[in-house]
Amino acid sequence: MQFLNDLSQKAKITLTLLIVSFALLCFFAINLMSSSELSGKMQNNVTLGELGVRITLLLHETQEERGMTAGYLGSGGVNFASELPKQRELNTDLRSKELRHYIEKAKVFEQDPQLVKKLSDAIGELEVIEDVRQRIDKQTISTGKAVSYYSKMNKLFINSVAQISYLIENIEVSKLIAAYSSYIHIKEFAGLERAVMTNTFARDSFGMGMLAKFQLSVAEQNLHIEKFNKNTTDNNRTYSQNRLSGSTVDELKKMRRVAFSKSEAGGFAIDPNIWFKTSSSWIELLKEVEDHLSKELIAVAGTIHKSAKIQYENYLIFTIVSSAVTLFLTVIFASEIKNSKLGEHKHVESGKEIEISEQIPVVQEVANSLGTTAGGVENINRLVTLATESQIDLKNHQQAIIQGVENGHNFFLIELKFSGDPAVRKIEFDKIRYLIQSVGKVIATDPENPESGANFIKDNQSLLLVTVLEKDLLLSLVNLPENCVRNLVLPETIQPAQEPAILTA
Numbered sequence: 001m002q003f004l005n006d007l008s009q010k011a012k013i014t015l016t017l018l019i020v021s022f023a024l025l026c027f028f029a030i031n032l033m034s035s036s037e038l039s040g041k042m043q044n045n046v047t048l049g050e051l052g053v054r055i056t057l058l059l060h061e062t063q064e065e066r067g068m069t070a071g072y073l074g075s076g077g078v079n080f081a082s083e084l085p086k087q088r089e090l091n092t093d094l095r096s097k098e099l100r101h102y103i104e105k106a107k108v109f110e111q112d113p114q115l116v117k118k119l120s121d122a123i124g125e126l127e128v129i130e131d132v133r134q135r136i137d138k139q140t141i142s143t144g145k146a147v148s149y150y151s152k153m154n155k156l157f158i159n160s161v162a163q164i165s166y167l168i169e170n171i172e173v174s175k176l177i178a179a180y181s182s183y184i185h186i187k188e189f190a191g192l193e194r195a196v197m198t199n200t201f202a203r204d205s206f207g208m209g210m211l212a213k214f215q216l217s218v219a220e221q222n223l224h225i226e227k228f229n230k231n232t233t234d235n236n237r238t239y240s241q242n243r244l245s246g247s248t249v250d251e252l253k254k255m256r257r258v259a260f261s262k263s264e265a266g267g268f269a270i271d272p273n274i275w276f277k278t279s280s281s282w283i284e285l286l287k288e289v290e291d292h293l294s295k296e297l298i299a300v301a302g303t304i305h306k307s308a309k310i311q312y313e314n315y316l317i318f319t320i321v322s323s324a325v326t327l328f329l330t331v332i333f334a335s336e337i338k339n340s341k342l343g344e345h346k347h348v349e350s351g352k353e354i355e356i357s358e359q360i361p362v363v364q365e366v367a368n369s370l371g372t373t374a375g376g377v378e379n380i381n382r383l384v385t386l387a388t389e390s391q392i393d394l395k396n397h398q399q400a401i402i403q404g405v406e407n408g409h410n411f412f413l414i415e416l417k418f419s420g421d422p423a424v425r426k427i428e429f430d431k432i433r434y435l436i437q438s439v440g441k442v443i444a445t446d447p448e449n450p451e452s453g454a455n456f457i458k459d460n461q462s463l464l465l466v467t468v469l470e471k472d473l474l475l476s477l478v479n480l481p482e483n484c485v486r487n488l489v490l491p492e493t494i495q496p497a498q499e500p501a502i503l504t505a
Contacts, residue, residue: 021330028319047106048168049301052161052177053294054102056184058095059157060287063191065092066150067198067280069136071272073143074199074207079272088133096126115163122156125149143199144209147192154188170304176297179236182228183290186221190286193217194279197259201275205266218256236296240289248281 065087068080103119132149135141161184165177196213200206206214225244229237255275258268433442 018330021326024326025323028323031319044167044169046298046301048164049173049177049297051102051106052164052180053298054095054099055157055161056180056187056290056294058092058099059154059184059188060283061087061092061095062150062154063188063194063283064280066147066154066191067194067276069146069150070143070195071198071202071276073136073139073141073146074202075272077139079198079202092129112163112167115160115167118156118160118163122153122160125153125156129153143207147195147199147213150195151188151192154191158184158188170301173297173301173304175231176293176300179228179232180290180293180297182224182231183286183293185224186228187283187286187290189217189220189224190279190283193221194276194283197255197279198272198276200259201268201270201272203266204268206263211263214259236293239292243285243289248278248285251278252282 065084068084068087071079072081072084100123132141132146136146158181161177162181165174165181168174168177193214196210196217200210200214225240228240232240255270255278258270262268436442
Protein backbone atom coordinates (compact mmCIF):
# COMPACT_ATOMS: atom_id res chain seq x y z
CA MET A 1 0.00 0.00 0.00
CA GLN A 2 1.30 3.41 -0.96
CA PHE A 3 0.20 4.89 2.35
CA LEU A 4 2.47 2.50 4.26
CA ASN A 5 5.32 3.01 1.83
CA ASP A 6 5.18 6.78 2.41
CA LEU A 7 5.50 6.40 6.18
CA SER A 8 8.84 7.02 7.82
CA GLN A 9 10.67 4.15 9.47
CA LYS A 10 9.87 5.62 12.88
CA ALA A 11 6.17 5.84 12.00
CA LYS A 12 6.12 2.25 10.76
CA ILE A 13 7.65 0.95 14.00
CA THR A 14 5.29 3.06 16.10
CA LEU A 15 2.29 1.84 14.10
CA THR A 16 3.39 -1.78 14.51
CA LEU A 17 3.80 -1.27 18.26
CA LEU A 18 0.32 0.23 18.53
CA ILE A 19 -1.27 -2.60 16.51
CA VAL A 20 0.39 -5.26 18.66
CA SER A 21 -0.65 -3.46 21.86
CA PHE A 22 -4.22 -3.11 20.62
CA ALA A 23 -4.32 -6.81 19.69
CA LEU A 24 -3.10 -7.76 23.19
CA LEU A 25 -5.73 -5.57 24.82
CA CYS A 26 -8.44 -7.13 22.63
CA PHE A 27 -7.20 -10.60 23.57
CA PHE A 28 -7.36 -9.72 27.26
CA ALA A 29 -10.85 -8.21 26.87
CA ILE A 30 -12.24 -11.22 24.96
CA ASN A 31 -10.91 -13.72 27.50
CA LEU A 32 -12.16 -11.58 30.37
CA MET A 33 -15.67 -11.51 28.87
CA SER A 34 -15.52 -15.27 28.33
CA SER A 35 -14.49 -15.83 31.95
CA SER A 36 -17.24 -13.49 33.15
CA GLU A 37 -19.80 -15.33 31.03
CA LEU A 38 -18.70 -18.69 32.47
CA SER A 39 -19.00 -17.34 36.02
CA GLY A 40 -22.49 -16.05 35.20
CA LYS A 41 -23.54 -19.45 33.83
CA MET A 42 -22.31 -21.22 36.94
CA GLN A 43 -24.22 -18.74 39.11
CA ASN A 44 -27.28 -19.50 37.00
CA ASN A 45 -26.77 -23.21 37.68
CA VAL A 46 -26.89 -22.51 41.42
CA THR A 47 -30.08 -20.46 40.99
CA LEU A 48 -31.77 -23.20 38.96
CA GLY A 49 -30.65 -25.90 41.38
CA GLU A 50 -32.09 -24.02 44.35
CA LEU A 51 -35.30 -23.44 42.39
CA GLY A 52 -35.64 -27.20 41.84
CA VAL A 53 -35.14 -27.88 45.54
CA ARG A 54 -37.77 -25.32 46.56
CA ILE A 55 -40.26 -26.78 44.11
CA THR A 56 -39.78 -30.25 45.59
CA LEU A 57 -40.24 -28.90 49.11
CA LEU A 58 -43.66 -27.62 48.03
CA LEU A 59 -44.38 -30.91 46.22
CA HIS A 60 -43.75 -32.87 49.40
CA GLU A 61 -46.41 -30.86 51.22
CA THR A 62 -49.00 -30.97 48.41
CA GLN A 63 -48.47 -34.73 48.23
CA GLU A 64 -49.10 -34.93 51.97
CA GLU A 65 -52.20 -32.76 51.65
CA ARG A 66 -53.44 -34.91 48.76
CA GLY A 67 -53.16 -38.09 50.85
CA MET A 68 -55.04 -36.58 53.80
CA THR A 69 -57.69 -35.21 51.47
CA ALA A 70 -58.33 -38.66 49.99
CA GLY A 71 -58.65 -40.17 53.46
CA TYR A 72 -60.94 -37.36 54.60
CA LEU A 73 -63.30 -37.73 51.65
CA GLY A 74 -63.19 -41.54 51.69
CA SER A 75 -64.22 -41.63 55.35
CA GLY A 76 -67.02 -39.13 54.95
CA GLY A 77 -65.12 -36.40 56.79
CA VAL A 78 -64.15 -38.51 59.80
CA ASN A 79 -60.48 -39.30 59.22
CA PHE A 80 -57.91 -36.43 59.17
CA ALA A 81 -60.55 -33.89 60.13
CA SER A 82 -58.09 -32.15 62.48
CA GLU A 83 -54.82 -32.95 60.67
CA LEU A 84 -55.84 -31.64 57.23
CA PRO A 85 -56.32 -27.93 58.17
CA LYS A 86 -52.93 -27.92 59.96
CA GLN A 87 -51.22 -29.48 56.96
CA ARG A 88 -52.67 -26.83 54.67
CA GLU A 89 -51.79 -23.81 56.80
CA LEU A 90 -48.51 -24.80 58.45
CA ASN A 91 -46.87 -26.75 55.64
CA THR A 92 -48.36 -26.37 52.15
CA ASP A 93 -49.07 -22.63 52.38
CA LEU A 94 -45.68 -21.94 53.99
CA ARG A 95 -43.75 -23.72 51.22
CA SER A 96 -45.90 -21.98 48.62
CA LYS A 97 -44.97 -18.54 50.00
CA GLU A 98 -41.28 -19.50 50.13
CA LEU A 99 -41.32 -20.61 46.48
CA ARG A 100 -43.09 -17.47 45.31
CA HIS A 101 -40.64 -15.30 47.21
CA TYR A 102 -37.63 -17.12 45.72
CA ILE A 103 -39.07 -16.85 42.20
CA GLU A 104 -39.39 -13.09 42.63
CA LYS A 105 -36.01 -12.65 44.32
CA ALA A 106 -34.04 -14.78 41.85
CA LYS A 107 -35.84 -13.26 38.84
CA VAL A 108 -36.70 -16.75 37.63
CA PHE A 109 -39.15 -15.41 35.06
CA GLU A 110 -36.18 -13.92 33.18
CA GLN A 111 -34.96 -17.46 32.48
CA ASP A 112 -35.73 -19.84 29.61
CA PRO A 113 -39.19 -19.23 28.04
CA GLN A 114 -40.15 -22.92 28.27
CA LEU A 115 -39.29 -23.01 31.98
CA VAL A 116 -41.29 -19.84 32.53
CA LYS A 117 -44.27 -21.35 30.69
CA LYS A 118 -44.24 -24.60 32.68
CA LEU A 119 -43.71 -22.84 35.99
CA SER A 120 -46.46 -20.33 35.22
CA ASP A 121 -48.89 -23.15 34.45
CA ALA A 122 -48.05 -24.87 37.73
CA ILE A 123 -48.48 -21.68 39.75
CA GLY A 124 -51.75 -21.07 37.91
CA GLU A 125 -53.08 -24.35 39.29
CA LEU A 126 -51.81 -23.42 42.75
CA GLU A 127 -53.80 -20.18 42.57
CA VAL A 128 -57.13 -22.06 42.69
CA ILE A 129 -56.25 -24.36 45.60
CA GLU A 130 -58.46 -22.41 48.03
CA ASP A 131 -61.53 -23.04 45.91
CA VAL A 132 -60.75 -26.75 45.80
CA ARG A 133 -60.19 -26.84 49.57
CA GLN A 134 -63.60 -25.27 50.21
CA ARG A 135 -65.28 -27.92 48.09
CA ILE A 136 -63.32 -30.61 49.96
CA ASP A 137 -64.40 -29.24 53.33
CA LYS A 138 -68.04 -29.25 52.17
CA GLN A 139 -67.52 -32.68 50.55
CA THR A 140 -69.02 -31.42 47.31
CA ILE A 141 -66.16 -32.83 45.21
CA SER A 142 -65.46 -36.49 44.54
CA THR A 143 -62.29 -38.16 45.76
CA GLY A 144 -61.19 -38.83 42.19
CA LYS A 145 -61.51 -35.19 41.13
CA ALA A 146 -59.77 -33.93 44.25
CA VAL A 147 -56.87 -36.33 43.81
CA SER A 148 -56.70 -35.47 40.10
CA TYR A 149 -56.40 -31.76 40.91
CA TYR A 150 -53.42 -32.27 43.20
CA SER A 151 -51.83 -34.75 40.79
CA LYS A 152 -52.19 -32.38 37.83
CA MET A 153 -50.62 -29.50 39.77
CA ASN A 154 -47.79 -31.70 41.02
CA LYS A 155 -47.12 -32.96 37.51
CA LEU A 156 -46.76 -29.39 36.23
CA PHE A 157 -44.24 -28.60 38.98
CA ILE A 158 -42.35 -31.83 38.21
CA ASN A 159 -42.21 -30.83 34.54
CA SER A 160 -40.63 -27.55 35.61
CA VAL A 161 -37.90 -29.42 37.47
CA ALA A 162 -37.33 -31.63 34.41
CA GLN A 163 -36.94 -28.51 32.26
CA ILE A 164 -34.30 -27.20 34.68
CA SER A 165 -32.08 -30.21 33.89
CA TYR A 166 -31.97 -29.10 30.23
CA LEU A 167 -30.86 -25.59 31.19
CA ILE A 168 -27.93 -26.57 33.40
CA GLU A 169 -24.72 -25.84 31.48
CA ASN A 170 -22.51 -28.26 33.35
CA ILE A 171 -22.47 -32.02 32.79
CA GLU A 172 -21.93 -32.96 36.43
CA VAL A 173 -24.70 -30.71 37.74
CA SER A 174 -27.02 -31.77 34.90
CA LYS A 175 -26.62 -35.45 35.85
CA LEU A 176 -27.37 -34.65 39.48
CA ILE A 177 -30.51 -32.77 38.45
CA ALA A 178 -31.60 -35.75 36.30
CA ALA A 179 -31.13 -38.16 39.24
CA TYR A 180 -32.92 -35.71 41.53
CA SER A 181 -35.80 -35.50 39.05
CA SER A 182 -36.14 -39.30 39.11
CA TYR A 183 -36.65 -39.23 42.86
CA ILE A 184 -39.22 -36.47 42.55
CA HIS A 185 -41.23 -38.78 40.27
CA ILE A 186 -40.84 -41.68 42.73
CA LYS A 187 -42.15 -39.53 45.56
CA GLU A 188 -45.01 -38.20 43.47
CA PHE A 189 -46.29 -41.67 42.61
CA ALA A 190 -45.71 -42.80 46.18
CA GLY A 191 -47.92 -39.91 47.28
CA LEU A 192 -50.53 -40.86 44.71
CA GLU A 193 -50.47 -44.45 46.02
CA ARG A 194 -50.92 -43.18 49.57
CA ALA A 195 -53.92 -41.06 48.60
CA VAL A 196 -55.60 -43.77 46.52
CA MET A 197 -55.15 -46.56 49.07
CA THR A 198 -56.10 -44.34 52.03
CA ASN A 199 -59.43 -43.79 50.32
CA THR A 200 -59.67 -47.45 49.28
CA PHE A 201 -58.95 -48.88 52.73
CA ALA A 202 -61.39 -46.38 54.25
CA ARG A 203 -64.08 -47.69 51.83
CA ASP A 204 -62.74 -51.24 52.13
CA SER A 205 -63.02 -51.48 48.34
CA PHE A 206 -61.69 -49.80 45.20
CA GLY A 207 -63.76 -46.94 43.94
CA MET A 208 -64.22 -46.20 40.24
CA GLY A 209 -60.83 -45.81 38.54
CA MET A 210 -58.89 -46.21 41.79
CA LEU A 211 -57.48 -49.65 40.98
CA ALA A 212 -55.89 -48.37 37.77
CA LYS A 213 -54.34 -45.45 39.67
CA PHE A 214 -53.00 -47.84 42.29
CA GLN A 215 -51.45 -50.11 39.66
CA LEU A 216 -49.97 -47.12 37.82
CA SER A 217 -48.47 -45.58 40.96
CA VAL A 218 -46.71 -48.80 41.99
CA ALA A 219 -45.41 -49.46 38.45
CA GLU A 220 -44.11 -45.89 38.07
CA GLN A 221 -42.29 -46.05 41.40
CA ASN A 222 -40.50 -49.22 40.39
CA LEU A 223 -39.69 -47.80 36.96
CA HIS A 224 -38.13 -44.58 38.29
CA ILE A 225 -36.20 -46.41 41.01
CA GLU A 226 -34.70 -48.61 38.31
CA LYS A 227 -33.98 -45.53 36.14
CA PHE A 228 -32.35 -43.76 39.08
CA ASN A 229 -30.12 -46.74 39.91
CA LYS A 230 -29.03 -46.95 36.30
CA ASN A 231 -28.08 -43.28 35.83
CA THR A 232 -26.84 -42.15 39.25
CA THR A 233 -23.40 -42.40 40.82
CA ASP A 234 -22.28 -45.47 42.77
CA ASN A 235 -22.34 -43.55 46.06
CA ASN A 236 -25.88 -42.28 45.54
CA ARG A 237 -27.08 -45.70 44.41
CA THR A 238 -25.65 -47.32 47.55
CA TYR A 239 -27.13 -44.61 49.76
CA SER A 240 -30.57 -45.06 48.18
CA GLN A 241 -30.54 -48.86 48.46
CA ASN A 242 -29.51 -48.68 52.12
CA ARG A 243 -32.27 -46.21 52.98
CA LEU A 244 -35.05 -48.00 51.06
CA SER A 245 -34.94 -51.15 53.13
CA GLY A 246 -36.14 -52.36 56.54
CA SER A 247 -39.41 -52.98 58.33
CA THR A 248 -41.28 -50.03 56.81
CA VAL A 249 -40.61 -51.25 53.27
CA ASP A 250 -41.54 -54.82 54.23
CA GLU A 251 -44.85 -53.71 55.77
CA LEU A 252 -45.66 -51.55 52.74
CA LYS A 253 -45.08 -54.44 50.32
CA LYS A 254 -47.27 -56.72 52.50
CA MET A 255 -50.18 -54.26 52.30
CA ARG A 256 -49.71 -53.93 48.56
CA ARG A 257 -49.96 -57.70 48.14
CA VAL A 258 -53.25 -57.71 50.06
CA ALA A 259 -54.62 -54.91 47.90
CA PHE A 260 -53.69 -56.65 44.65
CA SER A 261 -55.02 -60.06 45.79
CA LYS A 262 -58.41 -58.66 46.88
CA SER A 263 -58.73 -55.94 44.26
CA GLU A 264 -62.04 -57.23 42.88
CA ALA A 265 -63.84 -58.41 46.01
CA GLY A 266 -62.54 -55.88 48.55
CA GLY A 267 -62.59 -56.61 52.27
CA PHE A 268 -58.96 -55.76 52.89
CA ALA A 269 -59.27 -55.46 56.67
CA ILE A 270 -56.54 -52.81 56.77
CA ASP A 271 -56.93 -49.72 58.93
CA PRO A 272 -56.59 -46.64 56.63
CA ASN A 273 -54.75 -44.79 59.41
CA ILE A 274 -52.16 -47.56 59.67
CA TRP A 275 -51.77 -47.56 55.90
CA PHE A 276 -51.38 -43.78 55.87
CA LYS A 277 -48.74 -43.95 58.59
CA THR A 278 -46.84 -46.76 56.85
CA SER A 279 -46.96 -45.15 53.41
CA SER A 280 -45.97 -41.80 54.96
CA SER A 281 -42.94 -43.49 56.53
CA TRP A 282 -42.09 -44.87 53.08
CA ILE A 283 -42.35 -41.39 51.61
CA GLU A 284 -40.15 -40.03 54.41
CA LEU A 285 -37.47 -42.55 53.44
CA LEU A 286 -37.75 -41.33 49.87
CA LYS A 287 -37.50 -37.76 51.12
CA GLU A 288 -34.30 -38.56 53.01
CA VAL A 289 -32.72 -39.71 49.76
CA GLU A 290 -34.20 -36.71 47.96
CA ASP A 291 -32.75 -34.35 50.58
CA HIS A 292 -29.38 -36.07 50.26
CA LEU A 293 -29.45 -35.53 46.50
CA SER A 294 -30.57 -31.91 46.84
CA LYS A 295 -27.75 -31.10 49.25
CA GLU A 296 -25.21 -32.69 46.95
CA LEU A 297 -26.69 -30.81 43.99
CA ILE A 298 -26.46 -27.42 45.69
CA ALA A 299 -22.98 -28.16 47.06
CA VAL A 300 -21.57 -29.22 43.68
CA ALA A 301 -23.20 -26.34 41.83
CA GLY A 302 -21.90 -23.92 44.48
CA THR A 303 -18.37 -25.33 44.29
CA ILE A 304 -18.29 -25.06 40.51
CA HIS A 305 -19.62 -21.50 40.66
CA LYS A 306 -17.07 -20.55 43.32
CA SER A 307 -14.26 -21.97 41.19
CA ALA A 308 -15.51 -20.08 38.12
CA LYS A 309 -15.82 -16.87 40.15
CA ILE A 310 -12.27 -17.19 41.51
CA GLN A 311 -11.02 -17.86 37.98
CA TYR A 312 -12.83 -14.75 36.74
CA GLU A 313 -11.48 -12.57 39.56
CA ASN A 314 -7.92 -13.84 39.00
CA TYR A 315 -8.17 -13.20 35.28
CA LEU A 316 -9.65 -9.76 35.96
CA ILE A 317 -6.60 -8.88 38.06
CA PHE A 318 -4.27 -10.38 35.44
CA THR A 319 -6.02 -8.41 32.68
CA ILE A 320 -5.83 -5.12 34.57
CA VAL A 321 -2.14 -5.59 35.40
CA SER A 322 -1.26 -6.84 31.90
CA SER A 323 -3.18 -4.02 30.23
CA ALA A 324 -1.53 -1.43 32.46
CA VAL A 325 1.94 -2.87 31.71
CA THR A 326 1.16 -3.03 27.99
CA LEU A 327 -0.02 0.58 27.90
CA PHE A 328 2.93 1.71 30.01
CA LEU A 329 5.47 -0.03 27.77
CA THR A 330 3.69 1.26 24.67
CA VAL A 331 3.99 4.83 25.92
CA ILE A 332 7.64 4.32 26.92
CA PHE A 333 8.64 2.68 23.63
CA ALA A 334 6.71 5.21 21.56
CA SER A 335 8.41 8.02 23.46
CA GLU A 336 11.84 6.47 22.90
CA ILE A 337 11.12 6.04 19.19
CA LYS A 338 9.95 9.65 19.00
CA ASN A 339 13.16 10.93 20.63
CA SER A 340 15.46 8.59 18.70
CA LYS A 341 17.50 9.45 15.62
CA LEU A 342 15.74 6.77 13.62
CA GLY A 343 14.18 8.21 10.56
CA GLU A 344 15.00 11.83 11.44
CA HIS A 345 17.61 12.44 8.73
CA LYS A 346 16.00 13.34 5.46
CA HIS A 347 17.32 13.33 1.95
CA VAL A 348 18.93 16.69 1.31
CA GLU A 349 17.49 17.28 -2.10
CA SER A 350 14.04 15.60 -2.11
CA GLY A 351 13.15 15.83 1.58
CA LYS A 352 12.25 12.11 1.60
CA GLU A 353 13.69 9.56 3.98
CA ILE A 354 16.48 7.58 2.37
CA GLU A 355 15.90 3.83 2.09
CA ILE A 356 18.51 1.11 1.50
CA SER A 357 16.88 0.27 -1.82
CA GLU A 358 17.78 3.78 -3.05
CA GLN A 359 21.45 3.29 -2.14
CA ILE A 360 21.95 -0.11 -3.79
CA PRO A 361 22.12 1.11 -7.42
CA VAL A 362 24.83 3.62 -6.51
CA VAL A 363 27.07 1.09 -4.81
CA GLN A 364 26.30 -1.46 -7.54
CA GLU A 365 27.72 0.97 -10.03
CA VAL A 366 30.76 1.58 -7.81
CA ALA A 367 31.39 -2.14 -7.46
CA ASN A 368 30.97 -2.82 -11.16
CA SER A 369 33.37 -0.04 -12.07
CA LEU A 370 36.06 -1.30 -9.71
CA GLY A 371 35.44 -5.02 -9.37
CA THR A 372 35.58 -6.42 -5.85
CA THR A 373 36.36 -9.55 -3.91
CA ALA A 374 33.76 -11.16 -1.61
CA GLY A 375 35.26 -9.29 1.33
CA GLY A 376 35.03 -6.07 -0.61
CA VAL A 377 31.37 -6.70 -1.34
CA GLU A 378 30.74 -7.23 2.38
CA ASN A 379 32.52 -3.97 3.15
CA ILE A 380 30.49 -2.00 0.66
CA ASN A 381 27.24 -3.60 1.83
CA ARG A 382 28.06 -2.53 5.40
CA LEU A 383 28.73 0.94 4.08
CA VAL A 384 25.29 0.96 2.46
CA THR A 385 23.56 -0.19 5.64
CA LEU A 386 25.23 2.16 8.11
CA ALA A 387 25.21 5.14 5.80
CA THR A 388 21.47 4.64 5.27
CA GLU A 389 20.92 4.45 9.04
CA SER A 390 22.64 7.82 9.29
CA GLN A 391 20.64 9.07 6.31
CA ILE A 392 23.75 9.88 4.27
CA ASP A 393 22.90 9.93 0.57
CA LEU A 394 25.67 7.95 -1.13
CA LYS A 395 24.71 8.90 -4.68
CA ASN A 396 25.98 12.43 -4.05
CA HIS A 397 29.40 10.98 -3.10
CA GLN A 398 29.94 8.22 -5.65
CA GLN A 399 33.30 9.52 -6.87
CA ALA A 400 34.57 10.06 -3.33
CA ILE A 401 33.68 6.47 -2.47
CA ILE A 402 35.45 5.15 -5.57
CA GLN A 403 38.54 7.22 -4.78
CA GLY A 404 38.55 6.01 -1.16
CA VAL A 405 38.31 2.39 -2.29
CA GLU A 406 41.08 2.82 -4.84
CA ASN A 407 43.34 4.37 -2.22
CA GLY A 408 42.72 1.44 0.13
CA HIS A 409 41.09 3.65 2.72
CA ASN A 410 38.66 2.53 5.41
CA PHE A 411 35.38 4.31 6.05
CA PHE A 412 34.55 5.82 9.42
CA LEU A 413 31.56 7.59 10.90
CA ILE A 414 32.47 10.38 13.31
CA GLU A 415 29.91 11.75 15.77
CA LEU A 416 30.64 15.30 16.92
CA LYS A 417 28.88 17.20 19.67
CA PHE A 418 29.29 20.93 20.26
CA SER A 419 27.98 23.44 22.75
CA GLY A 420 27.94 27.18 22.96
CA ASP A 421 27.62 29.81 20.28
CA PRO A 422 26.89 28.55 16.72
CA ALA A 423 29.75 30.67 15.40
CA VAL A 424 32.20 28.97 17.76
CA ARG A 425 30.75 25.59 16.78
CA LYS A 426 31.40 26.41 13.12
CA ILE A 427 35.01 27.30 13.81
CA GLU A 428 35.61 24.10 15.78
CA PHE A 429 33.95 22.00 13.10
CA ASP A 430 35.96 23.57 10.26
CA LYS A 431 39.16 22.94 12.21
CA ILE A 432 38.36 19.23 12.54
CA ARG A 433 37.30 18.95 8.89
CA TYR A 434 40.56 20.50 7.63
CA LEU A 435 42.65 18.19 9.78
CA ILE A 436 40.80 15.12 8.47
CA GLN A 437 41.22 16.26 4.85
CA SER A 438 44.97 16.36 5.36
CA VAL A 439 45.03 12.55 5.69
CA GLY A 440 41.77 11.48 4.06
CA LYS A 441 38.51 12.85 2.77
CA VAL A 442 35.22 14.04 4.29
CA ILE A 443 32.40 12.54 2.22
CA ALA A 444 29.12 13.62 3.83
CA THR A 445 27.60 17.07 3.35
CA ASP A 446 25.86 19.49 5.67
CA PRO A 447 22.26 20.17 4.50
CA GLU A 448 22.58 23.73 5.81
CA ASN A 449 25.99 24.27 4.28
CA PRO A 450 27.02 21.77 1.57
CA GLU A 451 30.53 23.15 1.53
CA SER A 452 31.14 22.31 5.18
CA GLY A 453 31.28 18.57 4.58
CA ALA A 454 29.04 17.65 7.55
CA ASN A 455 25.63 16.17 7.99
CA PHE A 456 23.98 17.97 10.93
CA ILE A 457 21.44 15.76 12.71
CA LYS A 458 20.16 18.37 15.13
CA ASP A 459 21.43 21.34 17.10
CA ASN A 460 24.94 20.88 18.52
CA GLN A 461 25.49 17.45 16.90
CA SER A 462 26.99 16.46 13.54
CA LEU A 463 27.96 13.35 11.60
CA LEU A 464 30.92 13.08 9.26
CA LEU A 465 31.48 10.17 6.88
CA VAL A 466 35.20 10.08 6.16
CA THR A 467 37.75 7.86 4.41
CA VAL A 468 41.10 7.46 6.16
CA LEU A 469 43.83 4.85 5.82
CA GLU A 470 44.07 4.04 9.56
CA LYS A 471 41.77 4.71 12.50
CA ASP A 472 44.68 5.42 14.90
CA LEU A 473 45.95 8.10 12.57
CA LEU A 474 42.52 9.70 12.60
CA LEU A 475 42.26 9.63 16.38
CA SER A 476 45.72 11.04 17.00
CA LEU A 477 45.37 13.75 14.41
CA VAL A 478 41.96 15.03 15.36
CA ASN A 479 42.33 14.23 19.09
CA LEU A 480 38.91 12.57 19.33
CA PRO A 481 37.75 10.03 21.94
CA GLU A 482 37.61 6.55 20.44
CA ASN A 483 33.90 6.13 21.24
CA CYS A 484 33.14 9.00 18.85
CA VAL A 485 34.42 7.04 15.84
CA ARG A 486 32.67 3.99 14.36
CA ASN A 487 34.03 1.72 11.63
CA LEU A 488 31.65 1.39 8.73
CA VAL A 489 33.58 -1.39 6.95
CA LEU A 490 36.01 -4.19 7.75
CA PRO A 491 39.68 -3.15 7.66
CA GLU A 492 40.20 -5.13 4.45
CA THR A 493 41.46 -3.33 1.39
CA ILE A 494 39.22 -3.88 -1.59
CA GLN A 495 41.20 -5.33 -4.48
CA PRO A 496 40.24 -5.20 -8.15
CA ALA A 497 38.64 -8.39 -9.48
CA GLN A 498 38.51 -9.90 -12.98
CA GLU A 499 34.68 -9.81 -13.02
CA PRO A 500 32.39 -7.20 -11.39
CA ALA A 501 30.70 -8.39 -8.15
CA ILE A 502 26.95 -8.61 -7.94
CA LEU A 503 25.72 -7.01 -4.73
CA THR A 504 22.53 -8.04 -2.94
CA ALA A 505 20.37 -5.76 -0.84
